Amino acid sequence: MTSASTATVVVDRPRKGTAHHDLRRFLLRRLGTGLVLLIGITLVAFVVTHLVPGDPVAANLGQGALNDPAAVAAFRHQYGLDQPLPVQYARYLTGLLHGDLGISEQSHRAVLSDLNQYVPATVELALFAIVTSLIVGVALGILAASFRDRWPDHIIRVISLGGVSMPIFWIALVAFYLLFFRLGWLPGGGRLDPAVSPPPHITGLYTVDALLHGQWGLLWQALRHLVLPGLVLAIYTVGMLTRFTRASMLEIMGNDYVRAARLKGLPEHVVILRHVLRPALISIITVAGLAFAGLLSGTVLVENIFAWPGLGQYAYHSAVNLDLPAIMGVSLFIALVYIVINLVIDLLYGVIDPRIRLS
Amino acid sequence: MSGDPVVTAASSAPPAGLADDVLARRRRRLRVPPAWRQPLAVTGLAIVGAWLVIAIFAPLIGPDNPLAQNFGILAAPSSAHWFGTDELGRDVLSRVLAGARVTLPLSVLLVVIAMLIGALLGGFAGFLGGWADVALMRLADLFFAFPGIILALAVAAALGPQLRNAVIAVVAVSWPSYARLVRSLVLAARTAPYVVASRMLGASGWRVLFTDIRPNIAGPVLVLAALDLGNAVLLLSGLSFLGLGAQPPTAEWGAMVAEGTQNFNDWWVGVFPGLAILTVVLAFNFIGDALRDALDPRTARTVRLS
Numbered sequence: 001m002t003s004a005s006t007a008t009v010v011v012d013r014p015r016k017g018t019a020h021h022d023l024r025r026f027l028l029r030r031l032g033t034g035l036v037l038l039i040g041i042t043l044v045a046f047v048v049t050h051l052v053p054g055d056p057v058a059a060n061l062g063q064g065a066l067n068d069p070a071a072v073a074a075f076r077h078q079y080g081l082d083q084p085l086p087v088q089y090a091r092y093l094t095g096l097l098h099g100d101l102g103i104s105e106q107s108h109r110a111v112l113s114d115l116n117q118y119v120p121a122t123v124e125l126a127l128f129a130i131v132t133s134l135i136v137g138v139a140l141g142i143l144a145a146s147f148r149d150r151w152p153d154h155i156i157r158v159i160s161l162g163g164v165s166m167p168i169f170w171i172a173l174v175a176f177y178l179l180f181f182r183l184g185w186l187p188g189g190g191r192l193d194p195a196v197s198p199p200p201h202i203t204g205l206y207t208v209d210a211l212l213h214g215q216w217g218l219l220w221q222a223l224r225h226l227v228l229p230g231l232v233l234a235i236y237t238v239g240m241l242t243r244f245t246r247a248s249m250l251e252i253m254g255n256d257y258v259r260a261a262r263l264k265g266l267p268e269h270v271v272i273l274r275h276v277l278r279p280a281l282i283s284i285i286t287v288a289g290l291a292f293a294g295l296l297s298g299t300v301l302v303e304n305i306f307a308w309p310g311l312g313q314y315a316y317h318s319a320v321n322l323d324l325p326a327i328m329g330v331s332l333f334i335a336l337v338y339i340v341i342n343l344v345i346d347l348l349y350g351v352i353d354p355r356i357r358l359s
Numbered sequence: 360m361s362g363d364p365v366v367t368a369a370s371s372a373p374p375a376g377l378a379d380d381v382l383a384r385r386r387r388r389l390r391v392p393p394a395w396r397q398p399l400a401v402t403g404l405a406i407v408g409a410w411l412v413i414a415i416f417a418p419l420i421g422p423d424n425p426l427a428q429n430f431g432i433l434a435a436p437s438s439a440h441w442f443g444t445d446e447l448g449r450d451v452l453s454r455v456l457a458g459a460r461v462t463l464p465l466s467v468l469l470v471v472i473a474m475l476i477g478a479l480l481g482g483f484a485g486f487l488g489g490w491a492d493v494a495l496m497r498l499a500d501l502f503f504a505f506p507g508i509i510l511a512l513a514v515a516a517a518l519g520p521q522l523r524n525a526v527i528a529v530v531a532v533s534w535p536s537y538a539r540l541v542r543s544l545v546l547a548a549r550t551a552p553y554v555v556a557s558r559m560l561g562a563s564g565w566r567v568l569f570t571d572i573r574p575n576i577a578g579p580v581l582v583l584a585a586l587d588l589g590n591a592v593l594l595l596s597g598l599s600f601l602g603l604g605a606q607p608p609t610a611e612w613g614a615m616v617a618e619g620t621q622n623f624n625d626w627w628v629g630v631f632p633g634l635a636i637l638t639v640v641l642a643f644n645f646i647g648d649a650l651r652d653a654l655d656p657r658t659a660r661t662v663r664l665s
Contacts, residue, residue, distance in 0.1 A: 037500065040500075040501045041501060043501075044502070044505060045505075048517060049517050157648075158399070161399075161644050162637075162641060164644060165593075165640040165641040165644050167593055167596060167600075167616070167633055167636045170629065170630075170632075170633030173616060173633065174626075174633070297507065297508050297509050300508050301508070301597050301601070304601075316601060319509075319515075319516035319603070320601075320602070322517065327509075327513050331510070331513070335505060339504070
């Protein structure tokens, strides 16, 4: 700690000031590395998408236009493809500084407004999935750890391994077939029934917007549409979180203070929930945070089947059509989410575990 | 190789007795519990074994040619076609069996390639240190922060939709975890007495890295590879599902599930190949899980304590 530079803060509030300063320095450093990482990611995305044989002109222009050299040249010029690569990259970075992610070669709109449109749908899906998997996964993990090496543990182990082994594009198909097509219990696709207009835009999450406007019927409908793709998406993370919860709880159960808590006669559920689960929550939340970011990209495999108009479908269509600005935009967005979530997790550590000081 | 420094130049192979000794020691360390205590691992081995047999003998076992469009289209499962037929009148059972010949070798191959690349880069980073370490690990960080499936999607799409390119894409996504693991293991081993002793006997850096350190850190790396196999199958078949991997008419499980989504009315088209993926991945994960329990010193310790 550099006491000299904290002097001005220390004068005002001696103790809190220092902590505050530490936090700020920590935040600044993390934001700095995050920024470097983001720039690096633009570079990787740029190199990957530009140095390879795929030709965005062929992917985006029709056969007729392809035979017309003027049209090809116009296309290349319009998207800057006629410039040398370093110039293209510099242009991209300059645009980025102005909040300009480029124009999608496919939708002919700004990538940023495309993202604005598709991200809320996917965030809603991923939030539903992560909340579901936290509830189910942590509960199963606690159960497995408390019944270690007995039959509930074995059954849960098979369930969680099954979860992480599930090809989600397949279980999506099976769930769609059974629950929608055969049984008709749940709607099969889209965010709302056809011809129903969404609630007025506040967050873009239909459930939240409907709730905020008190449109209960719409809320119910949005939830019903959310359930099928959300649960399918949650299968992998349920398995993952179950395994993590079990492992980290077992590790903590070996500690002397847990034995002390038992020996002083605390009921088992108090020991489990207060003395074991709370410290275990740290690694659980870390994993859940990263899983959430993973879910955002995992939707690529699910959204197609459920006709969910989100980031996954956008990423898929941009990749297939070699829509370079769009691919870079999606990658940047998801990387940004990763970085922000990592930061939030680090900050949460201090809240959950007072022993951890920012360092 | 700590034995005789004079021998090194003459014999390219390590002394046989020593290698046996190392192997024996590792065998002793990996005490395999009796089969009935590891039902999942045994199940996993049995399933993988069965799929291997199928992969090798698929043309003999399969009732029909997986590519022949000989039959009525979209016929439901029957005694003639246990898994039904697909939209082109091909026998689904034969195609599922043939799919093992695509998925199993490719997933093993890509995990091995990713392991080799990651281990080499991670080993150099850990052993050389300095700017090489910083550069290589920042590169790994980048690939780590990059959303896996999006990267694979971009690589596969940019290289062109082909099975080979899907494999490259999955390798591009998977090598960083090996690099990180190997680097940390090499860093820890670098100051170990056996390494220092070897250096003092005049062994070159390469020799230390490949002859002394490599066998000592192989265990955790192989466990990671075993755990990674299932993910490799999932990612590879996922790319094929999206149309970025195997192309028609190749009988590949992910691509077959995609055909199933086109004909979801006829459930058998997509359900059986998906079940094949699930069983293979599940079996790999059963094995990987048991391996980790056996090799991870932390789990081993808690097991002994209780």
